[in-house]
Amino acid sequence: MTIDEFKNVDLRVAKIVSAERIEGSEKLLKLSVLAGDTDEVGGVVPRQVVAGIGKMYDPESLVGRSVVIVANLEPRKLMGVESRGMILAAHDQDGNPVVIGVELDVPPGSKIS
Known part of the structure; x- marks a missing residue:
């Protein structure tokens, strides 16, 4: 990947406002996050x-945790639930996922560069 390609990846701080298990899956969670998205009136x-x-x-x-997301992936459905x-x-060391968090008070939607 070139530096120009990397610049196209939209990494943002996102604050998790809700989380729930997806029925039928041990692994998947449906999260609602604030990531700087706004509607037509702001x-x-x-x-x-x-x-x-x-x-x-x-x-x-x-x-309540702040995490890092890739925000510009095409939407995809996982077990019938859309992910954006x-x-x-x-x-x-055991191969388990550890979420990358943001420790300081950084506003949701802040771009990571």
């Missing part, structure tokens, strides 16, 4: 993201 609109982190995280433990982004995670 009101804040949440974005739905599906993440494969359900084996490591209880949904309630994620609410991807939560970034690393893997621990």
Whole structure:
């Protein structure tokens, strides 16, 4: 990947406002995040993201956390639920996903460069 291609990746801070398990999946969670999206009159609109982190995280433990997302992926359905982004995670020594968080108070929607 060239630096110009990397510049096209829209990485943003997103605040998780709700999280729930997707019925029929141990792994998938449906998250509602604030990522700087607005409606036609400028009101804040949440974005739905599906993440494969359900084996490591209880949904309630994620609410209020700020994470990093890829915001400009094409929407994709996972188990019939549309996802409009991807939560970034690393893997621990056992191969389990660890969500990449933002520790300081950074506004949702802030671009990461």
